[in-house]
């Protein structure tokens with residue numbers, strides 16, 4: 284992937300603040316940026332017209348959008364900001380219709396569609412339903428029933444279509460994610476997904492707990508394939524992943540690194556805790572029947588995901604430890620630096 288694609292440097296690096304940004308952040312900032320030239324001219328016009336209240340609403344919205352852009356740009360936090368932006372949009376739209384009458388009802392449609400860009404479809408539909416109730420309350424005294432019904436039905440249809448589109452896109456994204464990021468055989472993350480998670484961890488801006496990387500490899504697995512066939516070997520790999528799931532926490536992430544080699548990101552686990560996890564896992568596999576009549580063991584290398592070094596270094600460290608575990612006779616755990624053997628013996 285090129286620098287420009289990563290958003291971390293390259294020709295367009297300045298656009299993303301030379302930091303990798305999530306698509307949600309970019310969409311939110313783009314939406315707010317586009318809102319400013321859409322609203323500002325009306326605010327200025329109303330100022331010139333001395334229509335103070337309407338001008339104040341427009342200017343407040345412009346300032347709110349500016350504040351959100353700065354906040355998301357600096358912190359990268361977009362969830363709460365997305366929610367606040369849609370609430371501000373919706374409130375601004377209702378106040379505008381209240382102040383200026385039905386002629387401004389056209390703003391309702393883009394405002395409501397914008398919600399689906401930054402929020403989950405269910406949340407967007409809930410906010411827009413509330414706005415529709417408010418809109419009816421505002422317009423009911425001014426409009427004939429038929430006109431009011433036309434607005435309600437068209438707003439309802441716009442929301443229905445936007446909801447269906449947004450929901451379908453979400454489902455397609457999930458399916459795509461499964462195709463692209465999960466290992467077909469075992470259902471754990473694949474190598475691509477591991478690389479992405481490691482990069483995410485390196486980019487994590489919030490202060491976070493220590494985490495560790497475990498690389499594990501089945502010992503003498505070739506013998507299984509040779510003796511029982513590839514299909515039996517596949518079943519053993521699936522079974523190994525079940526054991527890994529059983530012995531890891533919901534926050535830990537499992538990956539197939541390649542062939543009969545797997546990786547675990549032990550989130551929030553420092554070296555000592557990760558080495559305990561590795562030892563438990565090693566013991567669990569040794570005492571589990573992955574394949575009938577053939578005891579199988581694993582070797583594990585553990586390394587800290589130290590933010591001072593790069594993901595490639597974490598992988599290299601863990602791989603070195605895995606190699607050491609293999610060289611030491613297999614069915615073993617080796618932990619990089621930091622943890623002295625005595626610490627480990629006490630913790631195990």
Ligand SMILES: Nc1nc2c(ncn2[C@@H]2O[C@H](COP(=O)(O)OP(=O)(O)OP(=O)(O)O)[C@@H](O)[C@H]2O)c(=O)[nH]1
Pocket residue numbers: 468500501502503504505506508512513514515516517520541542543609613
């Ligand atoms: N059944 C099955 N076997 C696989 C798969 N991917 C890799 N393998 C096998 O895993 C075996 C790996 O063999 P080696 O690299 O020699 O390692 P090993 O026999 O486990 O020996 P050590 O790692 O040194 O303990 C090979 O026989 C591969 O064919 C898979 O998806 N399914």
